[in-house]
Amino acid sequence: MSSTLDTTATARPGLGRRGLLKFLLPSLFGVGLFLIPFSAGDTVNIGMGLMAKGLQDLLGDWLPAIATAVLCLSVVITGLVKLTRPAWASQGIWQEMFDVGPLWFAMRLLGAAFATMTYFQVGPEFVIAGHTGGVMLNDLAPVLLTFFFFAALLLPFLVDFGFMEFIGSLVRKPFRAIFRLPGRSAIDATASWMGSGTVGVLITAQQYEKGFYNRREAAVIATNFSIVSIAFSLLITSFVDLDHMFVPFYLTVVVSGLIAAIVVPRLPPLSRKPDTYYEPVGCQLAEKHSAGMGVFRYSLTRAVERAEKAPGARELIRNALFNVADIFLALLPLVVAIGTLALILAEFTPIFTWLSYPMVPVLELLRIPEAEAAAPATLVGFADMFLPAVLATSIDSELTRFVVACLSLTQLIYMSEIGALLLKSKIPLSLWELFAIFLLRTAITLPIIAFMAHTFFF
Numbered sequence: 001m002s003s004t005l006d007t008t009a010t011a012r013p014g015l016g017r018r019g020l021l022k023f024l025l026p027s028l029f030g031v032g033l034f035l036i037p038f039s040a041g042d043t044v045n046i047g048m049g050l051m052a053k054g055l056q057d058l059l060g061d062w063l064p065a066i067a068t069a070v071l072c073l074s075v076v077i078t079g080l081v082k083l084t085r086p087a088w089a090s091q092g093i094w095q096e097m098f099d100v101g102p103l104w105f106a107m108r109l110l111g112a113a114f115a116t117m118t119y120f121q122v123g124p125e126f127v128i129a130g131h132t133g134g135v136m137l138n139d140l141a142p143v144l145l146t147f148f149f150f151a152a153l154l155l156p157f158l159v160d161f162g163f164m165e166f167i168g169s170l171v172r173k174p175f176r177a178i179f180r181l182p183g184r185s186a187i188d189a190t191a192s193w194m195g196s197g198t199v200g201v202l203i204t205a206q207q208y209e210k211g212f213y214n215r216r217e218a219a220v221i222a223t224n225f226s227i228v229s230i231a232f233s234l235l236i237t238s239f240v241d242l243d244h245m246f247v248p249f250y251l252t253v254v255v256s257g258l259i260a261a262i263v264v265p266r267l268p269p270l271s272r273k274p275d276t277y278y279e280p281v282g283c284q285l286a287e288k289h290s291a292g293m294g295v296f297r298y299s300l301t302r303a304v305e306r307a308e309k310a311p312g313a314r315e316l317i318r319n320a321l322f323n324v325a326d327i328f329l330a331l332l333p334l335v336v337a338i339g340t341l342a343l344i345l346a347e348f349t350p351i352f353t354w355l356s357y358p359m360v361p362v363l364e365l366l367r368i369p370e371a372e373a374a375a376p377a378t379l380v381g382f383a384d385m386f387l388p389a390v391l392a393t394s395i396d397s398e399l400t401r402f403v404v405a406c407l408s409l410t411q412l413i414y415m416s417e418i419g420a421l422l423l424k425s426k427i428p429l430s431l432w433e434l435f436a437i438f439l440l441r442t443a444i445t446l447p448i449i450a451f452m453a454h455t456f457f458f
Helices: 002-011 017-034 047-059 062-084 092-098 102-120 133-159 163-170 172-179 185-194 197-209 215-224 230-239 243-266 295-308 313-348 351-356 359-365 371-382 387-392 398-411 415-424 431-456
Strands: 037-040 043-046
Touching: 017 047, 017 133, 017 163, 017 295, 043 047, 047 062, 047 133, 062 092, 062 102, 062 133, 062 313, 092 313, 102 133, 102 313, 133 163, 133 197, 133 313, 133 415, 163 172, 163 185, 163 295, 172 185, 172 243, 185 197, 185 215, 197 215, 197 415, 215 243, 230 243, 230 398, 243 398, 243 431, 313 351, 313 415, 351 371, 359 371, 371 387, 371 398, 371 431, 387 398, 398 431, 415 431
Parallel strands: none
Antiparallel strands: 037 043
């Protein structure tokens, strides 16, 4: 029997037993960790999320202190590299991580300063308050530390052993026709949906740097497919007292999000992004269909070919540890700095209230009750995704709370996390482009959400 199987496998080029196992075993492990939801008590989570939650529970109150220490360490190492120019930081990933320009060094200093002041409760109230620095250090930083630790270590099982090629080849035609994107971007969306939008951005950034997405595709996927997870959606509906409306709520988010994903990439600034690839690697993607092969067979062949080229155990571990170091020492300071600044602007200045004045007549035109109270919540999500829900709790109308909560999940671009991630990545997106995309998504999804809300609350 074994001989028959081996002969059959050999007769099919690229589909030998060894290659299939090298594709299937790591990929199934990655799918189980990132794409299959589990019920854990009253929440829905993924395997990687459960591991991160377990680490959070284990470290508990130590996590803000660990985050503060990591941010300070980032500043110390960056400062030493800038001053002493050691040989180990003269090239490669260490140079990229620590030999940064003045602006990025200033952001690292700011992030460490905000974290230190908040942890020791010393400094201006607008920095150390529970709803500014406290949110970033005590609520968000522990989640990012644990979540990104496991994401950086385990993502190779999802992206380096052929699963992206397999799915990408299977859904290539519909994704090209509908979204003008490679089929592999379906994985980014699914990983976001089941786990976290930050994981989707992390996947997109890595795929862009490896030459599998061009500039336009990477920018489009990161700003339109890094959708909010089911778990976070459940949290939002619970927070705004709409648990009983979760099914229509999430249906509204999905429908409006899909329409935005079709329309927004066809408008500036995304439509003006060039179809060129990251220069150090060039294009590594070949999506031509092989003549004489069915779609499934061709997808499987592509997956096995990719698995055969996957890095070995030592290189995987080395790359994973580099990714963890890059996230902790380069990304986390930026997230804390930009997130705290954004929250300070939202909580202690009238900027978002002023910006929201034009939204009042728009909401009134859409027949949204309590339009004046809801208007700031339609734009404050650019600072942090959770802020609109906080503002919505003071609104009496269920319909209005429904609209605000749905809108906050479809706008996607928020600076306290996704925005900072994108600015740190090599994906070519500026702060002003992110704000323009945020406004576009708001303009496109708000009327759809309002229509569906009136339908459900009729």
